[in-house]
Amino acid sequence: MSEQTTRSHKAEKVLERMGQKLNRQMVGSLLACVHCGLCTETCHYVLANPGDPTYAPAYKGDLIRKLFKRHFDWTGRVFPWWVKAGSVWTDEELEELKDTVFGKCTNCRRCSLNCPMGVDLATFNRMARGLLVSVGIMPEGVAVVSKDQWEIGNQMGVLKEDYLETLEWMAEELQDELDDPEVDIPIDQTDCEVVYYINPREVKYDPRSISDAAKIFHVAGESWTMPSEGWDMTNFGLFSGDDALGGSVAQRLYEKVSELRGKRLVISECGHGFRSTRCEGPNWARYDVPFVMESSIFTMLRYIKEGRIKVDKTRNSRPVTYHDSCNMGRSCGMFEEPRELLELVCSDFREMHPNRAENYCCTGGGGAMSMSEYTPRRLKSGIIKANQLKETGAEIVVTSCHNCVDGLTDVIRHYELGIEVTQLVNLVANALVIEPKVAIPVEEVVEEMVAEALPLAGRTILVADDEPDQLEYLATVFEDNGATVLRAVDGDEALAMATSEKPDLLTLDLEMPGKNVGEVFQILRENPELESLKVCVITGRPELRKLIYDRSVRRPEGYLDKPVTEEQLLINVRKILELAHDEAAAGAEGTP
Amino acid sequence: MSELLHFSEHTLQEVALGFMALVYTIRIIWFLGFKAGGDRQAETGPPSTTPAKGVLYSWANIAMPWAMESTRRQYILYAQFVVFHIGVTAAIALSFIIPYGPGLLENQASVLILQIIIGGAFLVGVVRFVRRVGNRYMRAISSPDDYFSLVLLTVWFFFAFLAVPNQTSGGEWHLLGFFIMTAFFLVYVPFSKISHYLYYPFTRYYLGKTMGHRGVYPVGRA
Known part of the structure; x- marks a missing residue:
């Protein structure tokens, strides 16, 4: 194919920025590959797709390497065909590159550690992602999450009030569990030993991990706090290759810890969050961090070794x-x-x-x-x-x-x-082994148990799911916990029942016959009479999330992947309904 | 010895070597012109992993086939790599021995050893070529330079094998072939994948330093 003479604006920018991004480590990796093929079988994509060479690490690397050779390396400039050097001219070619750097590699670095030459594909694959992101070419999900992290400050778009309410709620749960009204999740306390940072996923889908961590800090007698702002230790800059985002997010964390005069930043269990905050963040932000940063794994291990907590x-x-x-x-x-x-x-x-x-x-x-x-x-x-x-x-x-x-x-x-x-x-x-503090009279315990036994009493929940087993499972869990349950097996029925019965909560399967679930969701959201209706998506097809999340209406209050355990289901549904209750109470207080 | 052979063994080699050294020098200066990335993070990992240990481990990695899954599992390919590269070393040494120390080849045992090494490398070259052509994954990643470099070295081994006894009684064509190819090889190398050994210390250094700093190198295994 003869080379084009005009290059698209985006392609032009990608090449220009590639020159700015190249450093010695990357250039070494781009130059040193000898195409020996030893990396091929180290990639899980290759092993799962036998016979398809487009997943081979060297092949994927060559899609980026060819640009380097064509524009920065002498042999490739003079004899491009001889060393398979090539350029990009159109946005379509950039889209093809996107498909590989985002869709065929998870930057897991397994091939890098298996390359006899020390070629670090993960590093320059990330660079290629960053170049594409800089011209707006990226998977939609990456764009949405990056936008949330830039604009709202966390990658799941959790609002500050939701975050704080969840912490408050978890503290109350913990007080009940430990029967100790003094237990707390401190916010913005200064001069603490530990400032604890979490993943927004914990707020949205797994609040139990927050209360579990709080329980451990409490039992260990730790002086700790969580920040009210800049609390998200995840960093989508690592995935998108956007160093500016990475640096901004990391700096927000570091500055908050300094503001609180914390001695140690403890990072909850999150792989990319740990790497971004502990390892890459100081480089992206060009910030010399003046305090200790560690994973909560180290913290928990230290507590056990120091005898601050006992475990069985x-x-x-x-x-x-x-x-x-x-x-x-x-x-x-x-x-x-x-x-x-x-x-x-x-x-x-x-x-x-x-x-x-x-x-x-x-x-x-x-x-x-x-x-x-x-x-x-x-x-x-x-x-x-x-x-x-x-x-x-x-x-x-x-x-x-x-x-x-x-x-x-x-x-x-x-x-x-x-x-x-x-x-x-x-x-x-x-x-955790926790010594009981005070014996509680049996009558009180029984009363508390009865009160706790029906946490969904008085609530009406509409369960929309076309799988009979799933429908019955969800309905049974809700009924056993005191809720009045309505059932719908398709989109039309869900819409009709939600409109006529006005339940407190709708659990919504994303794949049902009848009216498109995305449309059902939008109609419900746009109905002012259903403003208080809470929606929790429960799906076995996460790829269908776009049906809901791409719409310009308020997002669902909850999201769960199937199969969902009874415990997960109840924790999430209770959280959604209790937050709704708090909102209503706040609204009533604010009414003149 | 004919004048042509003498020229090939001496002047031609010296010019080719000088050219290679010059291009390599320019190449290294160009490479070092790229900024080296820094690492501000505090060290992680056990005390057995430091940047210095990481670098040493990384450099030595190639001699530890057990250290990487790729070389551990594909041990035949690793063995081929060893034979091939020892063959390259032997053939390069031969290009100096013949003009500057021919006495070393009067010992028949030396001749035999060199021929076994270089002959083995030749056979590996043939096997590698068959793999590069016959394996779907290898074809997908190969460039004309990959094929040409492999053919060039394999043919060079063939002439080196014949040149080892340093005998001209049957004619000089095999020695001429070896030295002319050596000169071409020296001139071509800086522009081809064969120059990978120039970058190896650098890529391995930076990977080792980072991985050592971050507690990964030396790799521990259960």
Whole structure:
């Protein structure tokens, strides 16, 4: 094909910015590949797609390398065809590059550590992502999440009031659990030993991990706090390759800790959050961090070693295995600490093979969970992880990364492995030995139990799902907990019942016959009479999220992946309804 | 010895070597012109992992086939790599031995050893070519330079194998072939993938330093 003479504006910018991004490490990696092919079989995408060379790390790397050779390296400038150098001319070619750098690589760095030449594909793949993002070419999910992190300050668009209410709610739960009204989740306390940072996923979908961490800090007698602002330690800049976003997010965290005069920034279990905050952030932000930063894994381990908390490993007796997060392990060297902790809090730990630096990606790395267009490809590549998990014989897989929790959950569901996914904080909290303070009269306990027994009493919940088993399961859980349940099996019925019955909550499956679920959702949202209706999406098809989340109406209050456990379901539904109750109360107070 | 062979063994080699050294110098200056990325983060990982240890481990990685899954599992490819590169070293040494220390080749054992090494490298070259042409993944990543460089080296091994005894009784064509190819090889290398060894210390240094700083290198394995 003869070369074009005019290059699109975006292609022009990509090449111009490539020159600005290149550093010695990257240039070395771009020059040193000898096409030996040893990296090929180290990639889970290759193993899951035998015969398709477009997944081979060297092939993927060459799509970026060819640009470098054509524009920056002499042989490629003079004899491009001889060394497979090439340029980009059109936006369509950039879209093709996007498909590879975002959709065929999770930046897991497994090939980098297996390259005899030390070629670090993950690093220059991230650079290519950043170049494309800089001209607005990226998967839609990456654009949405990046926008939320720039504008709202966290990658899930959690509002400050929702965050604070969740913390308050979790503190109340903890007070009930420990029967201690003094237990608290401190906000913006100054001069604390620990400032604790979390992933917004914990606020939205897994608040139990916040209360578990709070429980551990409380029992350890720690002086700790959580920040009211800049509390999200995740950083989409790592995935999008946008160093400016990465630096801005990281700096926001560092400055808040300094403002609170905290001595130690503790990062909850999140692989990319840890890597971004602890390792990459200071480089992106060009900021010399004046305090200690550590993963909560270190913190929990230290508490046990110092005797500040006591644990009973027999409380976690089911067989457990550990999945090394790529960002925690291959990029930050955290291999032994999680295992040491697991040996202390679990009685049946089984190693997964391969493990540590040789572990395979959960499939959700590199921001893959936010790129729904690549979900089928991701799930297909998950067969490698599924086989690894199956061979352990474990009932629970533990990981120290929220992305991995979602990635593994998807793989486990897709391959029907029936394995539970959890994190170390949950196991440590479960194994905590807490001495009872005061004996409570039996009558009081019974009264409390009765009061607690029906947490959804007085609520009306409309369950919309076309799968009879799922419909009955959800309805039964809600009815057993005191709710009045309405049932709908398609979009039209859900719309009609929601309009006529005005339930407190609608649980919505995304794939049902009848009216398109996205349209149903939009009609409900636009109906002023249903302003107080809360919606929780419960789906087994996360790739269909676009049906809902791309609409310019208020987002659902909750989102759960199927299969959902009873505990997860209740925690989330209660949270949605209790926040609704608080909003209503606040509204009433504010009414003149 | 004919004048042509003498010229090929000496002047031609010296000019080619000088050219290669010049281009390599320019190449290194160009490479070092790119800024080196810094790392502001505090060290992570166990005490056994430091930047210095990481660099040493990274450089030594190629001699530790057990250290990487890729070389551990594909041990035949690794063995081919070893034979091929020892062959390259032997053939380069031969290009100096013949003009400057021919006495070393009067020992038949030396001749035999060099021929076994270089002959082995030649066979590996053929096997590698078959793999590059026959394997779908290899074809997908190969450029004309990859094929040409491999053919060039394999043919060079062939002439080196014949040149080892340094005998001219049957004619000089094999020695001429070896030295002319060596000169071409020296001139071509800086522009081809064969110059990978120039970058190896750098890529490995930076990867090792980063991975050592971040607690990954040296890799621990259960």
